[in-house]
Each structure stands twice: as C-alpha cells, then as structure tokens.
Amino acid sequence: MIKDLPENNVKDIAVAVALESENAESKTWHVYLINLKKEAIENVLITSKGYGEKNGEPVKTSTLRHMFPIVAKGSYKQIELIDEQTFGLNNEYWVSYYIGTQIYDKKFIFLPESIVDSNFIKLPVVNKPGVMIL
Known part of the structure; x- marks a missing residue:
C-alpha cells in the first residue's frame, strides 16, 4: 500500500x-538541474513539457526526456535550451534520481x-541570473 512506502523528501535539489546571453535581437535561456546536496545523485531522469492556454486554445509542447548518470x-547539469515563447505556459520538470538504493x-x-x-x-553554483525552484 502507498502508506507503507517510505517518504523520500527531495531536499537541496533545484x-x-x-x-x-542577450543582445538587441534576442535572449538565450537554459534550464539547469542544481545539486546543492553534500553527496552525488545518480541515474537522474528528467522529463520536461509545457502546457497551458494561448489565445484561448489549449497548447502542449513535446515531452522531452533527459538522463544523467551522475x-x-x-554541481549542476544543463537540462535544455528553453524558448521564451513558452514562458506563458506551465513549464514542468519531473526529476527522479537515486541516492544509494533509494x-x-x-x-x-x-x-x-x-x-x-x-x-x-x-543562481547558486551556476552563478548566472535566473529563476529557481527549490
């Protein structure tokens, strides 16, 4: 049963x-995974997608998958480039990882x-301006 599963709270991951970068014509944006823990995380799997409404119509982006062995x-890893046009949507990143066997x-x-x-x-570790969810 779900109540019997251990509660593995994610802490110190952002x-x-x-x-x-930016110039007169455009800005370049990247999404990062930041590990603020005092230990490595392994077998990191991240799915990303955007969804919401634009001009009253439902909009969904493709679901992308990213994997990092460690x-x-x-430290941090760059997940992907992100287009400014998606900032009006919900941008979801589902992060799964292991510490030992957990x-x-x-x-x-x-x-x-x-x-x-x-x-x-x-941003900590990355040392660039941006928005972070911890």
Whole structure:
C-alpha cells in the first residue's frame, strides 16, 4: 500500500531557468538541474513539457526526456535550451534520481509569467541570473 512506502523528501535539489546571453535581437535561456546536496545523485531522469492556454486554445509542447548518470555534489547539469515563447505556459520538470538504493522524485513547475526580471536571483553554483525552484 502507498502508506507503507517510505517518504523520500527531495531536499537541496533545484531546477533553474537562467539567462545565458542577450543582445538587441534576442535572449538565450537554459534550464539547469542544481545539486546543492553534500553527496552525488545518480541515474537522474528528467522529463520536461509545457502546457497551458494561448489565445484561448489549449497548447502542449513535446515531452522531452533527459538522463544523467551522475550529478556530483555541489554541481549542476544543463537540462535544455528553453524558448521564451513558452514562458506563458506551465513549464514542468519531473526529476527522479537515486541516492544509494533509494529513489527520489519531485515535480518542479514554472508557472506562466513566473520567469520575469523581478523574480531573478543570482543562481547558486551556476552563478548566472535566473529563476529557481527549490
């Protein structure tokens, strides 16, 4: 039964959208997985997708899958590029990983219009401006 499963709380793992570069014509954005733990995480699987409404019509992006064999302690991995046009959608990142034989998973969702300058911080480890969900 579900109540018999151990409660594996995800802590010290973050997903962040960072501004990589900008010029007069465009901005480049990347999504990162940040491991703030004092130990490595292994067999990291991330699915990403966008969904919501645009002009009153339902919109869904493709579901993408990413895999990293290991993410060292206090480090990060680039998950993907993200297009500014998707910032008006829910951008979901479902992260699953192992520590030893224990599996952990958590869903990180950037809500529409949450990736804006007023929400920017200096991202830990990545050292770039962006928005982070911990």
